[in-house]
Amino acid sequence: MNSIQKNRLKDQLFKIWGIVCTLIGLVLLIIFIGDIFIDGISRIDWGFITDLPSRKAEKSGIYTALMGSIWILVLTTIISFPIGVAAGVYLEEYSKKNRLSALLEINISNLAGVPSIIYGLLGLELFARIMNLGASVLTGSLTLSLLILPIIIVATREAIKAVPTSIRDASFALGASKWQTIWHQILPASGGGILTGVILALSRAVGETAPLIVIGALAYVPFAPSTPMDEFSVLPIQIFNWISRPQHGFIENAAAAIIILLLITFVMNGIAVYFRNRWQKKWK
Amino acid sequence: MAKEMEIMEKIKEKKEVKNIIDNDQSKSLQKIDIKNVKVWYDDFNAIKGIDMNIKPNSVTAFIGPSGCGKSTFLRLFNRMNDYVDGFKMEGKIKIDGKNIYKKKVNVEELRKEIGMVFQKPNPFPKSIFENVAYGLKIQGIKDKKFIEARVEKALKQADLWDEVKDNLKKSALALSGGQQQRLCIARTLAVEPSIILMDEPTSALDPISTAKIEDLIFELKEKYTIIIVTHNMQQASRISDYTAFFYLGELIEYNKTKTIFTNPEKKQTENYITGRFG
Numbered sequence: 001m002n003s004i005q006k007n008r009l010k011d012q013l014f015k016i017w018g019i020v021c022t023l024i025g026l027v028l029l030i031i032f033i034g035d036i037f038i039d040g041i042s043r044i045d046w047g048f049i050t051d052l053p054s055r056k057a058e059k060s061g062i063y064t065a066l067m068g069s070i071w072i073l074v075l076t077t078i079i080s081f082p083i084g085v086a087a088g089v090y091l092e093e094y095s096k097k098n099r100l101s102a103l104l105e106i107n108i109s110n111l112a113g114v115p116s117i118i119y120g121l122l123g124l125e126l127f128a129r130i131m132n133l134g135a136s137v138l139t140g141s142l143t144l145s146l147l148i149l150p151i152i153i154v155a156t157r158e159a160i161k162a163v164p165t166s167i168r169d170a171s172f173a174l175g176a177s178k179w180q181t182i183w184h185q186i187l188p189a190s191g192g193g194i195l196t197g198v199i200l201a202l203s204r205a206v207g208e209t210a211p212l213i214v215i216g217a218l219a220y221v222p223f224a225p226s227t228p229m230d231e232f233s234v235l236p237i238q239i240f241n242w243i244s245r246p247q248h249g250f251i252e253n254a255a256a257a258i259i260i261l262l263l264i265t266f267v268m269n270g271i272a273v274y275f276r277n278r279w280q281k282k283w284k
Numbered sequence: 285m286a287k288e289m290e291i292m293e294k295i296k297e298k299k300e301v302k303n304i305i306d307n308d309q310s311k312s313l314q315k316i317d318i319k320n321v322k323v324w325y326d327d328f329n330a331i332k333g334i335d336m337n338i339k340p341n342s343v344t345a346f347i348g349p350s351g352c353g354k355s356t357f358l359r360l361f362n363r364m365n366d367y368v369d370g371f372k373m374e375g376k377i378k379i380d381g382k383n384i385y386k387k388k389v390n391v392e393e394l395r396k397e398i399g400m401v402f403q404k405p406n407p408f409p410k411s412i413f414e415n416v417a418y419g420l421k422i423q424g425i426k427d428k429k430f431i432e433a434r435v436e437k438a439l440k441q442a443d444l445w446d447e448v449k450d451n452l453k454k455s456a457l458a459l460s461g462g463q464q465q466r467l468c469i470a471r472t473l474a475v476e477p478s479i480i481l482m483d484e485p486t487s488a489l490d491p492i493s494t495a496k497i498e499d500l501i502f503e504l505k506e507k508y509t510i511i512i513v514t515h516n517m518q519q520a521s522r523i524s525d526y527t528a529f530f531y532l533g534e535l536i537e538y539n540k541t542k543t544i545f546t547n548p549e550k551k552q553t554e555n556y557i558t559g560r561f562g
Contacts, residue, residue, distance in 0.1 A: 097369050166406035173362060173400040174419035174475055175392045
């Protein structure tokens with residue numbers, strides 16, 4: 001066997017290995033989703049979405065948990081979007097590239113890897129107790145904002161880095177200030193990338209359970225929250241609660257709620273992909 | 285009657301716009317004096333002490349092999365190196381007698397006086413109109429008629445008006461490379477600078493587009509001081525009045541273009557322009 005044939009064989013082997021690896025992940029996901037669909041699809045109807053939780057499985061709905069999730073999503077967006085993007089813009093455009101900024105950069109990446117339950121403990125102490133916000137929607141949103149800020153900051157920086165230097169140069173050379181260049185050129189050009197990162201981060205926040213349990217979100221709330229200071233539940237907690245019940249009816253409920261939650265994250269990721277594609281087209 | 289009034293009004297408006305444009309022509313000639321300029325990037329000494337004077341209303345070409353510091357030197361005049369990490373500079377650059385590296389200098393104002401055209405055409409991902417209007421809009425100018433007049437004038441000066449006048453709203457990225465570069469020149473002219481810096485403006489273009497831009501440079505020198513960095517020896521000899529030869533961060537020779545190309549003083553210059561190195 002000569003070296004060309006050897007290389008071809010290696011190429012083929014790696015290709016097969018790659019296919020196997022891809023399939024492992026995909027197959028597991030399909031089994032999981034299929035199993036859930038079999039359990040839960042028959043349970044989904046309009047009533048399931050609009051009913052309040054109940055002790056009887058067949059009468060229970062996800063209304064309060066769904067509304068709680070929506071509240072959390074909206075508030076978390078309002079809090080984390082401006083802070084995360086501003087921090088990303090500062091780090092990329094204003095801060096000097098020295099050891100301090102390198103240290104900062106490493107630490108932000110590290111923060112993205114901290115277990116979410118730690119953020120829950122921080123939220124419990126800082127927001128629920130010291131700031132006396134209790135187990136409210138606001139506490140939950142602030143905690144989740146802390147959790148996803150590193151992701152948004154990193155995504156913002158990556159999106160800004162992808163804007164060609166030539167655009168920056170052109171703007172500066174025409175007498176634009178730094179802020180004008182950021183506002184008129186860099187943000188519009190990186191907007192798609194930033195938005196993609198923010199949506200992906202938010203879809204992670206929607207699925208978070210642990211930190212919200214730690215701050216004291218309830219498994220059973222009789223009413224949907226109507227102000228940021230109200231108590232709340234969210235879909236993952238509702239699912240977690242139902243799964244731990246012995247009756248079979250609640251297992252079906254949990255499966256149905258998982259389908260709804262998957263649908264929400266699926267739609268959010270879809271929007272993210274849409275923005276990314278539209279943004280990439282603009283630059284070609 | 286009312287219609288007549290309207291027409292009168294329109295004529296008046298047009299005249300006003302014309303006046304604005306005519307007034308802008310009265311720019312003073314600006315001389316550039318460079319005194320013992322040295323530049324470092326961290327420990328690398330990119331420019332090793334250069335003295336020179338650049339004459340107004342002329343084309344000065346900077347030539348030299350890659351890495352000789354000519355682009356760095358060019359970017360000193362509108363302070364585009366300020367954002368480069370590790371950039372350090374010594375010496376004085378005086379434009380019209382004022383040192384542009386003094387602390388008090390407003391860099392944004394300076395860059396309105398000294399326009400720049402880059403190596404690769406770099407239009408903004410916006411419409412043709414918005415590209416040319418950008419420099420005016422960031423100055424806070426809101427008068428639509430004024431902006432429109434300036435955009436038209438700049439596009440005409442850059443010899444692009446006839447090709448784009450019907451699709452000013454089209455994306456600038458849809459233009460050809462040569463058109464994009466002329467758009468970038470128009471964008472620079474719209475701000476009405478007195479000096480235009482060009483960093484290898486034709487190196488990414490085909491010969492026909494290059495010829496168009498060279499013609500343009502020839503026309504523009506009546507009103508502007510132009511400094512152009514080029515790798516193309518023929519281009520330097522065709523379009524420039526003065527030529528400066530740089531090598532390893534030093535100014536080796538600076539003279540009338542004719543002299544440089546026919547009777548250079550230094551051996552190094554002769555070797556470079558005859559293609560023996562570089």
